[in-house]
Amino acid sequence: MSIEVGSKLQGKVTGITNFGAFVELEAGKTGLVHISEVADNYVKDIHEHLTVGDTVTVKVINVEKDGKIGLSIKKAKPRPKRPQQRPTRERTETFESKMNRFLKDSEDRLASLKKHTESKRGGRGAKRG
Numbered sequence: 286m287s288i289e290v291g292s293k294l295q296g297k298v299t300g301i302t303n304f305g306a307f308v309e310l311e312a313g314k315t316g317l318v319h320i321s322e323v324a325d326n327y328v329k330d331i332h333e334h335l336t337v338g339d340t341v342t343v344k345v346i347n348v349e350k351d352g353k354i355g356l357s358i359k360k361a362k363p364r365p366k367r368p369q370q371r372p373t374r375e376r377t378e379t380f381e382s383k384m385n386r387f388l389k390d391s392e393d394r395l396a397s398l399k400k401h402t403e404s405k406r407g408g409r410g411a412k413r414g
Contacts, residue, residue, distance in 0.1 A: 288310060288311075288314060288316075288345055288348060288354060289345060289348070290345050290346065290347060290348060291344070291345065292344070292345050293342060293343070293344050293345075293361050294310050294311065294342070294343055294344075294345065295340060295341070295342055295343075296308035296309055296310045296316070296340070296341055296342075296343050296356070297309050297338065297339070297340050297341075298335050298336065298337055298338060298339045298340075298341060299315065299337065300337065301331055301332065301335060301336075301337060302331075303320075303331075304319065304320055305317050305318050305319040305320045305322075305323075305331065306318045306323070306331060306335050308341060308343055308356055310343075310354070314354060315354070316343070316345070316353075316354030316355065316356040317353070317354070317355060317356060318341075318343060318356045318357065318358055319355070319357075322346070322355075322356065322357035322358060322359055322360065323335065323358050323359065324358070324359055325359050341358055341361075342358070342361045342362075343356040343357060343358055343361050344356065344357050344358075344360040344361040346360065
């Protein structure tokens with residue numbers, strides 16, 4: 286089987302660095318799994334996820350012209366299917382009723398705000414004494 290972008294292969298971890306892990310594939314070819322492609326969550330220390338000699342399933346994400354092979358462990362894992370979204374229910378509230386509710390709420394908030402700020406600043410209606 287040739288190494289093509291998108292193919293899933295088995296490989297053996299042959300080396301680990303700060304930035305990723307080298308994985309030996311078929312026919313003696315070696316690819317790199319970047320640290321960002323090891324797991325779905327943030328990986329601070331790659332040694333917590335991989336050790337030399339581990340057999341891993343990888344997905345080929347790129348093959349450079351100079352022969353470098355980019356691999357991903359997290360993309361090789363099967364993704365759980367998302368639950369289907371339920372169809373949205375029609376809203377029984379009309380635009381006019383929404384607008385009336387909004388205007389009433391706005392007026393109430395504005396009246397409350399005016400009441401509290403005018404009494405504190407000594408504006409109209411404030412008691413002098």
